[in-house]
Structures are given as C-alpha cells and as structure tokens.
Amino acid sequence: MGLLQQPHPMKATCRDQSKYCRFHRDYGHDTEDCHDLRNQIEALIRRGHLGHYLKSREVTPRPKGPPERQINVISGGPTADGSSTAARKAYARSTLEKHTRPEHEPKITFGVGEVERSHHIDALVISIQITNAQVKRVMVDTGSSADVLYFDAFNRLDLTQGDLTPVASTLIGFTGDSISLLGTTMLPITIGEEPRVKMVMTTFMVVDLPSAYNVILGRPTLNKIQAVVSTYHRTIKFPTLAGVGEARSDPRESK
Incomplete structure (x- = not known):
C-alpha cells in the first residue's frame, strides 16, 4: 500500500x-x-x-459536468423588498446596515433528546394562531420568499374580498409556473405557547390552488421572529422576552 x-x-x-x-x-x-x-x-x-x-462509511457521489436543469423554489410576490425597483434598492441598502443586538438574547440550542425518531423525512408542519383561530397544517418552508395563505383557509377564517389588497405580482412555483395572486392580506399571527409566544403582523399572499396545507410560512415571517429551524428535530425555536419559544411539528400532520 x-x-x-x-x-x-x-x-x-x-x-x-x-x-x-x-x-x-x-x-x-x-x-x-x-x-x-x-x-x-x-x-x-x-x-x-x-x-x-x-466500506463502513456512506460515500456521497459527486455528479460530473454542469447541471442540466434547475428546480426552483417558491419566489416572487411583493415581499419585504417591495415590488418597485426603488423599493428593492432601498431594501438591499437596509440589509447592509448594522443593527444592534439585544444585550440578553436567549441562547437557542437543540438537544439529542429532542429527537423522537432520528430517521425521518417528514415535513416541518406546525400549528399557529391567525387572528382568533388556531390553524393547523402550516408548513414551514425556508425556501419560500413569501408567506402563503390558501384560499380555502382564507374563507374558513371568515375573511372576505374586502380583506384583500389587489397586487400585480405573481409567485413562481416549484415547477417554474407563474401563479397569479388573488391579493394580499395582513393578519396577526401568534406562534408558541404561553408565556413564550411571539405575535407579529404577517402579509400573506392569497392563492386559489389545491394544497395539502393551509399556510406556507416562508422567510419573511421566519426572519421577523428570528426563528431557528431544524427539520431534523422537527422544531422551530425563537427568542421571546420570557426565554426561548418553540413550535414543534405534529408527526401525524406531517404525514
């Protein structure tokens, strides 16, 4: 040798x-x-x-040559950067600015004991409160640049056309198809359990499509609540004034 x-x-x-x-x-x-x-x-x-x-280790194959195609995530829509060119430039400048961090920010960690089943491919599906309703089947998707509310759930929240703000933007779906929006609606959401909860105003993109979920929680809200996401632990954690709050995935809803 x-x-x-x-x-x-x-x-x-x-x-x-x-x-x-x-x-x-x-x-x-x-x-x-x-x-x-x-x-x-x-x-x-x-x-x-x-x-x-x-032999005793998993070998990760490396593809040769450039990629032949691209699979996109949900993107587009009037998110935090706005729809106009001026708004997007202002948003880009703001992301470069330094912001002071809180002096006593709780430390967020994930422990081995928090994993009920280590080998799984379950989606991260949680429950949140929207207005005064507890909404299940909320998929946490860090790949989505928009928070999405499906029209069936919109109706079950007793919302009407008067609660929609028309927009000209579209969303780009997983397959690259353009999805027209019915409009946007701003709603208060509450996540976590007392006393470690967070309430934020979220702008949802409302779409009329069949889906296994009621809501897709994307980067705008996840970043707003400073969430740390672990699909392995099927949990998201976030800082609150009372300590670290969390929302755990329901395995039955995930399946």
Whole structure:
C-alpha cells in the first residue's frame, strides 16, 4: 500500500500560531484544511488503497459536468423588498446596515433528546394562531420568499374580498409556473405557547390552488421572529422576552 508522503516542515515565518497542521508539522492552517493532505488521500482512494476504510462509511457521489436543469423554489410576490425597483434598492441598502443586538438574547440550542425518531423525512408542519383561530397544517418552508395563505383557509377564517389588497405580482412555483395572486392580506399571527409566544403582523399572499396545507410560512415571517429551524428535530425555536419559544411539528400532520 502506498503511504502518505510526509512533506518537509514549512517555513515558520508569519504563520498563524493558533492553527496547526499535523501533516506538515507546522503552524499556519488546520489539518482539516490542508490541501496537500486531501490530495494525497484522494490519490490513494483512486488507487484502491483505502477501500476497506470506506466500506463502513456512506460515500456521497459527486455528479460530473454542469447541471442540466434547475428546480426552483417558491419566489416572487411583493415581499419585504417591495415590488418597485426603488423599493428593492432601498431594501438591499437596509440589509447592509448594522443593527444592534439585544444585550440578553436567549441562547437557542437543540438537544439529542429532542429527537423522537432520528430517521425521518417528514415535513416541518406546525400549528399557529391567525387572528382568533388556531390553524393547523402550516408548513414551514425556508425556501419560500413569501408567506402563503390558501384560499380555502382564507374563507374558513371568515375573511372576505374586502380583506384583500389587489397586487400585480405573481409567485413562481416549484415547477417554474407563474401563479397569479388573488391579493394580499395582513393578519396577526401568534406562534408558541404561553408565556413564550411571539405575535407579529404577517402579509400573506392569497392563492386559489389545491394544497395539502393551509399556510406556507416562508422567510419573511421566519426572519421577523428570528426563528431557528431544524427539520431534523422537527422544531422551530425563537427568542421571546420570557426565554426561548418553540413550535414543534405534529408527526401525524406531517404525514
């Protein structure tokens, strides 16, 4: 079996003393970031010398060549950046500004004990309160640039056409199709359980399409409540004045 060729130690001038490479036996970068070590390991794998080390590990195949097609997520609509060019430029400038962080922001963590079933592919589906109604089958989708309220749920909230604001924007769906909006409506939503709850005003894009869900909660609201999403733990967590609030996915609703 070919062995790794040990290089000569690097010159110790102007090296970052906080990082040490065991392969080069010198400072300057971490072992995990060593390109020389990585290249030699890959060469040994190609020659078949490390096969018995790889049998017990999952090997991720790497596609060759450029991608042949693109699959999009839900995008578009009059989101936080607005519909006009001027509004989008103003939004882009605002994202570059530094904002002060709260002095006592609760630490958000996820523990191993919070996972009921480690191997799952369930969607993250939660319940939230919209106005005075508890709404189930709310899918949390970090890939969506809009918060979506389906028309069936809109009607069951006892809302009418007078609660809709006409818009000229469209949404781009998963397949690339343009989806016309019935309008937008701004509603208060409450998420979490007392006393660790958050209430925010959310602008929903209302669409008349068949769906397994009542609502899609996208990035605008998730960012507004500073949510940290873990599909593995089937939970979203967010800071509140009373500590860390959370909304857990219902496995039955997810299926």
